[in-house]
Amino acid sequence: MEVDRRLLTVIVNPSAGRGRALRLLDGVRAELDRWAADVRVVPTRDLAHAGRLAAEATAQGRVVVALGGDGLAGAVAGAVARAGGLLAVLPGGRGNDFARGLGLSADPRRVAAELAGFRERRVDLPEVGGRPYLGIASVGFDSDVQVIANQTRLLRGRHVYTYAALRAVAAWRPVRFTVTVDGGPPRALHGWTVAAANAAYYGGGMRFAPDADVADGLLEILLISRTSRLTFLALFPRVFTGRHVHTRHVQVLRGRRVHISADRPFAVYADGDPLADLPAEILVRPGALRLLVPAGP
Structure with a gap:
């Protein structure tokens, strides 16, 4: 799947981190707008909805950016992997353990600013009972x-x-x-x-x-x-x-x-x-x- 790294769809969980992701959203978007050609922000209702949004964005050749907790990132990862797309993770939840393991800052605004310089890497995707997770x-x-x-x-x-x-x-x-x-x-x-x-x-x-x-x-x-x-x-x-x-x-x-x-x-x-x-x-x-x-x- 061809993906244009300047086209971003940010899938945000409004309740992640007791509203932390939503509070930081404006700052995250401002940092992304500095270097991306087009940034779309879409809130998700639940994990299944997040997966559908990720599949739609991938089909449009856009990078999927998960802003929320580890659960959102895992659900989005499954949809992105099935469609052959490209995923970025911003730490907006309570634990943010997957982002921690990648060496990312705990501040999603800083990660958003640095994202333009990130490289693509193939990583493994586990699943339990057919449902994907990352950690x-x-x-x-x-x-x-x-x-x-x-x-x-x-x-x-x-x-x-x-x-x-x-x-x-x-x-x-x-x-x-x-x-x-x-x-x-x-x-x-x-x-x-x-x-x-x-x-x-x-x-x-x-x-x-x-x-x-x-x-x-x-x-x-x-x-x-x-x-x-x-x-x-x-x-x-x-x-x-x-x-x-x-x-x-x-x-x-x-x-x-x-x-x-x-x-x-x-x-x-x-x-x-x-x-x-x-x-x-x-x-x-x-x-x-x-x-x-x-x-x-």
Whole structure:
């Protein structure tokens, strides 16, 4: 698909970051107008609507610019990849973890100003139950945390997920998971969480999968085994630096496809949204997405 990088369609989630994206929109547009030939701004009602808007913009040969949170970026990425278009991500949500992993500024106005100098890169696009995401899909304890985080209104970024995790610990019961990677023998896990990571960060800055690479064609699959609540709480701060993966309670696998089931119902969350119920299959499509990234190393 031929794309004119001077033609931009900005898809904005008005409620992202409790209205942060909308508050910064005028500044973002002003920066884009400085170098782009034509900038169109379209608000989205929901993720499905965002996908349709992205498909329409791509069909017109325009760059799709997602201004919102990680959930919006993931939904838009799926539509752009299917149509062979080009995507740029501006951090306008609460966590902005995918943008963080790309090394982008937390200020979408600065990213908008620098976007003209970005280069195109092919990156992987994972999906769970047929629904695409960009960062990390996880299930189990993380599902309970995400429910609490989505209901919390007074905190932002890392703080809301830390608060939600501390609340969720009190009521947590370990889960018996069955995990199958690339059609191999099933693995039994009695523990906290199973995650499939395309990128390093989630939860507003937690470096949960420190070695994940958005362009290696693989998912980094993390298995968090059973510990006491006290041990879990003692280890929790390590997730912000990625040092948790060096403990005996965390196993890291790699593969292109993972099937997960559990002994009780859970929703798989990715980029802040519930995308599928267990049992679920998560797979990665190598190099499926054309993405604009900073021109540096």
